[in-house]
Amino acid sequence: MRADKGRKASYPVLRAKITLDDGRVVKARALNEVAIKRIEKTMVADVIIDKVKLERFRGDGISVSTPTGSTAYNKSLGGAILHPTMEAMQLTEISSLNNRVYRTLGSSVIVPKKDKIEIIPKRQGVYTVSIDNKTMHYKNVSKIEYCIDNKKISFVATPFHTSFWERVRDAFIGEVDS
Incomplete structure (x- = not known):
């Protein structure tokens, strides 16, 4: 086993802490994303990054994704693709309401x-x-906090491991003309 030259690929994990008005706290980890939505009415929420109020969001919801999740739901929302080894998270608005009265950033934030x-x-x-993609319903959410966990998830990288950029090309573009 010591002679094994196998490599591993390690990726960041998102940690979320959901606090409810009744004081209950739900903690979770995600490889891809954690999204919050309000189905029946417009969601109104303050978005705070590093203790700075960035905006008052109005729309269907907000998704926070890992770099691994950037090619999943985040991409379908118009978010950027991040290399999975980056230690960052991406906040992407879900159907934000933007008009003369209400303004949001309208762009993903890394x-x-x-x-x-x-x-x-x-x-x-x-x-x-x-x-x-595991969905739960909570009444009266007072806050959700997101951060990148100190622990990563690791996978075995075989000699046949396809590069990230090749996987992106093959999944979203297909054959590239010469």
Whole structure:
């Protein structure tokens, strides 16, 4: 075993802490993303990054993804593709409401590992929280905190391991003309 020259690929994991108005706390980890949505009405929430209020969001919801998750739901929302070894998270708005009265950034934000993201809903009601496609419903969410976990997930990288950029090309573009 000591002679084994096998390599491993390690990727960041997203940590989320969901605090409910009744004081309960739900903790979770995600390889891809954690999204919060309000199905029945417009979601109104303050978005705080590194203790700075970035915006008051209005729309269907917010997704926070890892670099691994950047090619999943995040990409379908118009977010950027991040190399999976980057230690960052990406905040992407879900159907934000932008007009003369309400303004949001309207763009994905890449947040470094050292910073934390807080989403503070401003309206009571039922929220849907999806953690890597496992969906739960919570009444009266007071806050969700996101950060990159100190632990990573590791996979064996075989000699036949396809590069990340080849996988992106093959998944989204296909054959490239010579």
